[in-house]
Amino acid sequence: GENVEQHPSTLSVQEGDSAVIKCTYSDSASNYFPWYKQELGKRPQLIIDIRSNVGEKKDQRIAVTLNKTAKHFSLHITETQPEDSAVYFCAAYFNKFYFGSGTKLNVKP
């Protein structure tokens, strides 16, 4: 089955800096890659997603890039704010969803 690896496991940045979280997947048939944000004690929420026929997608301060050849995709958050502090999960879909292990992002004011 699919295997999704996510790095780093923790990331600390200064407010206003950019943050990048990377995920790699093993099955080239995976065709959909969502990213979820989970604040402490709360439910996961979809923040952005990308399909395999698209290389990049942006939504305000958040962007996702996909490199199908290398089988990796990344989440980019620019101008980070303290409210961006949360755990971020990537996922890959091939017949079902496979999740990365999560990245705890801490944005220091």
Added chain:
Amino acid sequence: DSGVTQTPKHLITATGQRVTLRCSPRSGDLSVYWYQQSLDQGLQFLIQYYNGEERAKGNILERFSAQQFPDLHSELNLSSLELGDSALYFCASSSSGRFTDTQYFGPGTRLTVL
């Protein structure tokens, strides 16, 4: 508030017991997903139902089963519970069975097995 409800919020039980977790999807959503979130295993997809039928199966143990009823609510049954089953169980719903549909997560049920 996502519109997805889950009951109970917390559940404490003993090894060997059986419990039922309940999920009501957002109004109009036909698909329900179940996930398990534990400290050592992270977030894992268990199973998906669409309009009463099983659509996809993930890492769901044989001791676990689920169903979706005609009113579209879903139940996850966990039996012969073990300590390792302690986790947060989320359900999510989406409008259709398409994998690209946004999934809206419920608040979760925290299961503690003693």
